[in-house]
Amino acid sequence: MRKVIRNIILVFNICVALALLASYLVSEVNPVKFWIPSVLGLAFPYLLLINVLFVFFWMFFKRQFILISAVCIVIGMHINTSYFQFLPRHTARKEGIKVLSYNVQNFYSYLEKKKDNDAIIDFIAAQKANIICLQETKLQKEGDLNPIKLKSMFPGIKHCQLAHQSKWGGPVTFTSYPIVSMGEIRFEDTKNMVIFTNIKIGNDTVRVYNCHLQSFGINTSAYSVIDDPGLDSQKMKEMRTIASKLKWGNIYRAKQVVKLSGHIAACPYSVIVCGDFNDTPISFTYGEISAKLKDSFVESGSGVSNTYRGKLPQNRIDYIFHSKHFKAYNYTRHKVEFSDHYPISTFLVQKKK
Numbered sequence: 001m002r003k004v005i006r007n008i009i010l011v012f013n014i015c016v017a018l019a020l021l022a023s024y025l026v027s028e029v030n031p032v033k034f035w036i037p038s039v040l041g042l043a044f045p046y047l048l049l050i051n052v053l054f055v056f057f058w059m060f061f062k063r064q065f066i067l068i069s070a071v072c073i074v075i076g077m078h079i080n081t082s083y084f085q086f087l088p089r090h091t092a093r094k095e096g097i098k099v100l101s102y103n104v105q106n107f108y109s110y111l112e113k114k115k116d117n118d119a120i121i122d123f124i125a126a127q128k129a130n131i132i133c134l135q136e137t138k139l140q141k142e143g144d145l146n147p148i149k150l151k152s153m154f155p156g157i158k159h160c161q162l163a164h165q166s167k168w169g170g171p172v173t174f175t176s177y178p179i180v181s182m183g184e185i186r187f188e189d190t191k192n193m194v195i196f197t198n199i200k201i202g203n204d205t206v207r208v209y210n211c212h213l214q215s216f217g218i219n220t221s222a223y224s225v226i227d228d229p230g231l232d233s234q235k236m237k238e239m240r241t242i243a244s245k246l247k248w249g250n251i252y253r254a255k256q257v258v259k260l261s262g263h264i265a266a267c268p269y270s271v272i273v274c275g276d277f278n279d280t281p282i283s284f285t286y287g288e289i290s291a292k293l294k295d296s297f298v299e300s301g302s303g304v305s306n307t308y309r310g311k312l313p314q315n316r317i318d319y320i321f322h323s324k325h326f327k328a329y330n331y332t333r334h335k336v337e338f339s340d341h342y343p344i345s346t347f348l349v350q351k352k353k
Helices: 002-023 038-061 063-075 117-127 147-153 220-227 233-265 284-290 296-300
Strands: 097-103 131-137 159-162 170-175 179-186 193-201 204-212 270-276 318-322 326-333 344-350
Touching: 002 038, 002 063, 038 063, 038 233, 097 117, 097 270, 097 318, 117 131, 117 147, 131 204, 131 270, 147 159, 147 170, 159 179, 159 193, 170 193, 170 204, 179 233, 193 233, 204 233, 233 284, 284 318, 296 318, 296 326, 296 344, 318 326, 318 344
Parallel strands: 097 131, 204 270
Antiparallel strands: 097 344, 131 170, 159 170, 179 193, 193 204, 270 318, 326 344
């Protein structure tokens, strides 16, 4: 009987190890062509954790089986660093161009069900950032959320660009640097969008992309499938709805990121790419953008930087990428609970040419 149980555990270990290996390939598979592997990207941290636990388990029971999970973990070490940074570099410096990115959820916390515009504005002002990229920003013609008044409340900020996305508001970019020109990238069949702002930093023109890509659109009621185990006709219906939203969320987002990455590739300037990408570091979305750009968390972050604070899955879905012309320092995830996202910031220093 003991041998049967051990073999069942061994088979489960092999399956989880193979799933972890498969998740490493997710960034290479465009969900438009085949969407199912993209789900493995969401499961990656859990697959990795289970494999780590198996390493310790076999250490006490059957040491030769340690290699099953250990080898799979080592194979993906370069990928694992996009999730975890335990040996950070370039973290002490606090000078250069400070960049802040924050999905402010319309200045309203739907998790706490209260309006938090004053707290959010005070937080942003205290950061004294040179470039501020906000998403889901529903501004007003009058009052505190008027863009002109907001601009005056942020130290050093002199210019802004905004765009209307939907009833949920749109992206807004504030900057202390002069704006040379600006534009928008809109997508078919969705209200998500990207704005880009060409700014003058010294003698250089730098393009700032402020992105808000397609979400899964899974509302809180659907999480009853997770919170309340068991199956009935209603649960099956909810599971089918979630599966459909996972499918189309991945497909729409893949189309958007292909268009965005093409736009970035054609840009004649160094770029800073910020925003809510609604996808994890193990995804086609992340692979497309990080292929030619640096991830400020990987370059100068530490620990784990989950930026989404809603219900499962909590994950890193907000990013600050940059051209190799910059070096990132002191990446920070700010644990302020005013939105369903945590704000992130970093300092960028231009490398000498």
